[in-house]
Amino acid sequence: MMQRAGKARPYTKALDGGWGWMIVFHFFLVNMFVMGMVKTFAIFFVVFQEEFESTSEQTGWIGSIMSSLRFSAGPLVAITCDIIGEKTASILGVFLVTGGYLISSWATNIPFLCVTMGLLPGLGSAFLYQAAAVVTIKYFEKRLALSTAIARSGMGLTFLIAPFTKVLIDLYDWTGITEAVSQIISGWVADQNWIKKYHYHKSYLILCGITNLLAPLATTFPLLMTYTIFFAIFAGGYLAMILPVLVDLSGNSRVHRFLGLAGFFAGMAVLSGPPIAGWLYDHTRTYTGSFYFSGICFLLSSVSLFFVPLAERWKNRA
Incomplete structure (x- = not known):
């Protein structure tokens, strides 16, 4: 039976080296550049507050959505990877992250940024991270x-x-x-x-x-x-x-499914974190x-x- 277009070739055993280290390097770059943007959102927090005159709670939703989707989109990513393969899913993630940040330069309010800097990069990060993680497991x-x-x-x-x-x-x-x-x-x-x-x-x-x-x-x-x-x-x-x-x-055979489910529940928790922290600061200073x-x-x-x-x-x- 022919494989679906773009779907990764199945692996019969873990290699523990060789080309696998290039996969690790790819995963390293995903964490450094893509996940780094999620982690360093605090840099933009004050800038957005001053630019759009928003509260900490309102501004916190941007980073909250971005961080949450990085996890909670796991089941969607798992299904997509099964259909189109990890390689194509990674490319899709690149377009989502890049497009989101480019469109963010035209932002006029916080809801706009919730979509362009929260939704799109968050979803793209999920595709990039989960695909890289699963391929690393195979090697x-x-x-x-x-x-x-x-x-x-x-x-x-x-x-x-x-x-x-x-x-x-x-x-x-x-x-x-x-x-x-x-x-x-x-x-x-x-x-x-x-x-x-x-x-x-x-x-x-x-x-x-x-x-x-x-x-x-x-x-x-x-x-x-x-x-x-x-x-x-x-x-x-x-x-x-x-x-x-x-x-x-x-177990390796079911890791895609469990990684997706684990990410989903983690994303639900991450979603509420920044707004709660912002709300606590707004009320306690x-x-x-x-x-x-x-x-x-x-x-x-x-x-x-x-x-x-x-x-x-x-x-x-x-």
Whole structure:
């Protein structure tokens, strides 16, 4: 039977090297340039507020939609990849991201930007990220955690696309390099299989939560830099573990489906984050509540991983 046009050739085994490292490099660039725009939306936040005289809550919806669709469009991306293949899906993602940012230059209000800088780049990012992630899984098995960690470390180098002021460059220099190194080290450690990968993921989430709960105590510049570095280390660790843990828990054969579903539910949570943070600031005039809210969310997100052994025992009995 002939394959659908544009559909990727099936792989019979993971290669763990060779051309697979070019796939990792592609995934790295996706994280660095595309996901970096999602991560550095804060740079544009104040500019949009001043330009369109909007509230923090209203402006927050732009980044919220962008970040949410990066996850919640997962099921749509999975279906599209099954029909047209990962390569064509990636090309579609490029057009959506590029077109969205180009059209954003003509924006006249916040709702306009919600579509051009929120909807289109968010959907495009989902296509680019999920297609790259699945192809990486097809090329790696024994070195999966390390390869995905190297690819995800691209997010830690987003300071390269944020050279707007010297202060921002210096700040992203610290967090970019720290997060990148953290992800690579975390991936290598996880591949040693000393303990199951979800234990690392759970620990990093808890540490991220504790760090954010303590963040309001950072009232001086040295303390603020300490918070920034530690959060970058722990965030880099849990980001590096997402894909390997998902593969361990779901299996390679069904990873497309589970990656899409996981992304969808994550997107639903991400959608409400920026508006809630903006609402908290608008009503309290301080970011303390936002840090507490973020810390609690990190801690709650780790709870389900404590039930993995119970779920595995139930599966074995079944």
